Amino acid sequence: MSKVVLTSTPFHGHVAPFLATAADLTRRGHEVLFYTGSRFEKQIAETGARFVPYPADVDYDDRDLDATFPRRAGLSPLDRLAFDLKYVFSDPTPVHDRRLQEILAAFPATTVIGEPSSFGMLPIALRAPRSERPLILSLGILPPTFESADTAPFGPGLPPPSTEQERAQYAAMKPAVREALADAQHHLEKIFESMGVSLPDFFRNSMVTVPDQWLQLTIPSFEYPRSDAPSGFRFIGALPADNVGSYQLPEWWGTLGNRPVVVVTQGTLENHDLTQLILPTIQALADLDVTVVAATARPDGPDAVRAELGKVPNNVHLIGYVPFERLLPLSSLLITNAGYGGVQTALRHGVPLVVAGDTEDKPEVAARVAWSGVGVNLLTGRPDVPAIRKAVEKVLGNAAFKSRALDLQAEYLRHEPLDTIAEIVERQA
Structure with missing residues (x-):
């Protein structure tokens, strides 16, 4: 050995x-x-x-x-x-x-x-x-x-x-x-x-x-x-x-799958200001027939979102940490600030993306999402509500994105x- x-x-x-x-x-x-x-x-x-x-x-x-x-x-x-x-x-x-x-x-x-x-x-x-x-x-x-x-x-x-x-x-x-x-x-x-x-x-x-x-x-x-x-x-x-063996699922987990699940995250580093991506996503999707899982990647994240919004839309679940290896197989779309690892995890599960990142290597990751045909690049780290709404409707409404993500998933599996x-x-x- x-x-x-x-x-x-x-x-x-x-x-x-x-x-x-x-x-x-x-x-x-x-x-x-x-x-x-x-x-x-x-x-x-x-x-x-x-x-x-x-x-x-x-x-x-x-x-x-x-x-x-x-x-x-x-x-x-x-x-x-x-x-x-x-x-x-x-x-x-x-x-x-x-x-x-x-x-x-x-x-x-x-x-x-x-x-x-x-x-x-x-x-x-x-x-x-x-x-x-x-x-x-x-x-x-x-x-x-x-x-x-x-x-x-x-x-x-x-x-x-x-x-x-x-x-x-x-x-x-x-x-x-x-x-x-x-x-x-x-x-x-x-x-x-x-x-x-x-x-x-x-x-x-x-x-x-x-x-x-x-x-x-x-x-x-x-x-x-x-x-x-x-x-x-x-x-x-x-x-x-990640290792998901000891994770205790939240009460609402069993309801996932009744309609499209849209996951939004700002990753584990750029999550101090949740107004960059998580809050505008919640606002953009509040009246769509989707379930939004907002993964804040910080223990106080759900409380911080509630403090900003006052009232959380009925189609939103707030959570701090969530194992993406369990969540993404149930998801229709990942909205992310284009962290490389998170994007790879989504594609391993055949999930298309909407990406919004403008720091470190994130513009490069976001560009590859668009180039490979698996999602939409919003070309900013602070997208507004209309831009997010338009991108989500584009990806969920066009089967080509999901089909391409599944093609890449098959390649990952090889x-x-x-x-x-x-x-x-x-x-x-």
Whole structure:
């Protein structure tokens, strides 16, 4: 049996795929050590993996990043992205590098598995040839970031070029994108130099090319074709979203299915201001013959919605946490702020989408929803009531969206991501 180290930035959406991975590998008899933030200790223990927490000086709670990083508060989306790259993800890298070296000295793993923001594992791959170190895998928990002749630069959510003129326009955009991120690039280069290694390329390329393999958590039909993808890049399908074994169903659960079920969520990170998507969705669908499940992903979310609305429409169920693996098979439509994991989960269940996201990687995810034909992209993170109503009626009223979502579901079912990861791990033993 193999020894495996998992490591993930302590964001719920980053850690969730690793919980399924840890549980599966331990069931197969492998020894798994999981290095991440302290708030996930209980969930990791439930997988059977051994938990190792981040050192206290680099630990934080993703539900309130501004408490740990007060200078982050109030920044524009673009400035917040640059801030996070430098101070949330990059600055702790030397601490994580040292800690991972200590872990590997005591626990000689043959495989280290991280994700795009796990910068601390990259020096392992840069310091030594493959024969002298563990295999380094990265799980693609967000759309691929690397530059390609066949796509626009990552970020603004532009579809692949359809003409030579568009291809030329996209090529001309790439130096400007690099320039916009030059400060973050320089910051990260200095950090890697402090660890005695060099970042070999633009960080968005290095995130994908430095690991020995990049396992993209989706299917080809939900990703733009690239003729120049790195040799270690492969699609493996989408991992299960969560563990639903101990969840107690609400009283109204048995009524679902009497009419179309529309689920709305702002995800686990961007849920502080529920007026972005959840409240306007409730207002938009109040008189439609649908059941709305508003999943606020925070314990006080239902009370916050009631406080804003005064009276909650009769066709709405409010809930904090809900296991989407159970809810989505009963659903006709997911309205979401375009988190990558949530979109993958919907498509694994053949559920079409309405997406509204404009921060982090969400414009890219939303663009892929429209490009693949599985839903409507509202092109904003704050859609108004009429726009949401129109999009919902369009998706529910046009069978092509559901048909396309079912086509993608069939493609997901042809992948066995947990088997793929286990096979890679077991080849290293």
